Amino acid sequence: MFKTMIADVKNLSYSYGNVRALDNIDMDIPEGAIGLLGPNGAGKSTLIRILLGFLPPDKGSGHVLGYDIQNQQKKIRKNVGYMPEDDCFIPGMDAVSFTSYLGELSGMPKQEAMKRAHEVLFYVGLEESRYRQVETYSSGMKQRLKLAQAIVHDPKLVFLDEPTSGLDPSGRKEILELIMDISSKKDIHVLISSHILPDIESTCSHVVILSEGKTAAQGSISELKKIKYNLYEIRTYGDDKGFIKKLEEMGCKVEQVEDKIIKIYMPPDNSHLELFKLAVEQDVQIRHFVKSQTSLEDLFAKAVGAE
Ligand SMILES: Nc1ncnc2c1ncn2[C@@H]1O[C@H](COP(=O)(O)OP(=O)(O)OP(=O)(O)O)[C@@H](O)[C@H]1O
Ligand SMILES: [Mg+2]
Structure with a gap:
């Protein structure tokens, strides 16, 4: 199915x-509400800064709302809102x-910016505290203010970097509800970074x-959750680069544990016999083979460093 990116x-x-x-990232982000999930240090904030054109990539290319991240940064910032970490x-x-x-910095005339500021502060529930110095705000209020400034210029897309960080459970729930409201009722696409799967x-x-x-991993959450990968851990002998490439082309996720030891997350439709066949074709010997089962939750957990 074709989706607009x-x-x-x-x-x-x-x-x-x-x-x-x-490190050599490829990704396609469709319309809607998108999660950027990863543990501390995974590269989430760096990726967001590159998408906004604040950092130039060393290598590679990218587009946001159709604009080139390397030479149309102004257009990107005009149409995108950003809630920094x-x-x-x-x-x-x-x-x-x-x-x-x-x-105003996003290009709005002064009066209009002021009118919108009142509106968005009302929207995020800060109407009564809107004339207070920001230094006196609690963490929850600061997060809501950061969200308000991200949508003041009516962007088509917002990048929210760890919007729930530092919040207690009820504060988290409130901000997540606001984000869902922005995404569904205001028709703004959102990209949310977090290390919290729920x-x-x-x-x-x-x-x-x-x-x-x-x-x-990347894809629709409901689709990814349905997949029960088969996990194989193998030790190879011989040059396994071509073998790994073929496995990835087959839809497997391959993780190099150490030299010659690899973990293969294989989709359920493929059989492990294909793995042996591929090894023969690629002139690689499989010296050790262990099978176990995994699910998307395990993939998430592994990626976020949980047990
Ligand atoms: N200004 C910097 N100078 C040097 N290294 C940096 C700098 N900013 C980030 N890094 C490193 O780059 C890597 C990715 O960092 P980044 O902040 O993008 O991760 P993150 O996923 O946003 O993490 P977090 O969840 O902690 O915010 C980390 O190893 C980090 O230490
Ligand atoms: Mg970060």
Whole structure:
């Protein structure tokens, strides 16, 4: 089925000095509510900064809403809202001035920005505190203010970097409900980064799992959840590069545990006999073979580093 994409990246890599934060990422992000799931340090914030055009990729290409991330950054920022992970407030400003100022920075005329600032602060439930200095806000209020500034200029798409971070369970629930409302009623596409699977499952229809700068899995959550992968751990002898490539083409997810030891997540429709056949074709010997079962939850858990 053809789906319209709101963003895509191809062969994207980025390093901070010798720290490789993103390693040859390919991904297609369809319309709707999309989760970017991964443990601390997986590369989520780096990817978002690259999509916004704040960081130039070392290698690879990408588009957001059809605009090129390397030379149409202004157009991207005009049409995309961004809720950063860290506080982005200007000291000494109240919430209304701050929000309208950011609206102006996104290209809105002053009066309109002020009008919209009141509207969005009302929408996120900060109407009574809108003239208070932001420094006096609780963590929950700060998150809601960050969300308000991300939507002040009526973007088509918002990037929300860890929107539930630092919140207690009820604060988390509130912000997730707001995000779902933005996505469904306001017709804004949202990309939410998180390391918490339930947060993504409750808000998103599609997920990209990042692990150590690579995509570990991506697709529709309901489809991914149906898949029960068969997991095989094997030890190979011989040059296994071509063998691994063929396995990936077959739809397997392959994880190199150490040299010559690989884990293969094979879709249920394929048989392990195909694995042996492929090994023969690729001139690789399988010296050791262990079978176990896994599910998408295991894939998620593995990617987010849980037991
Ligand atoms: N400014 C920087 N200088 C050097 N290394 C950095 C910098 N920013 C990030 N990194 C490294 O790049 C990798 C990816 O970091 P990134 O912040 O993108 O991950 P993340 O998934 O957003 O993590 P978190 O969940 O902790 O926010 C990590 O190894 C991190 O230490
Ligand atoms: Mg981050």
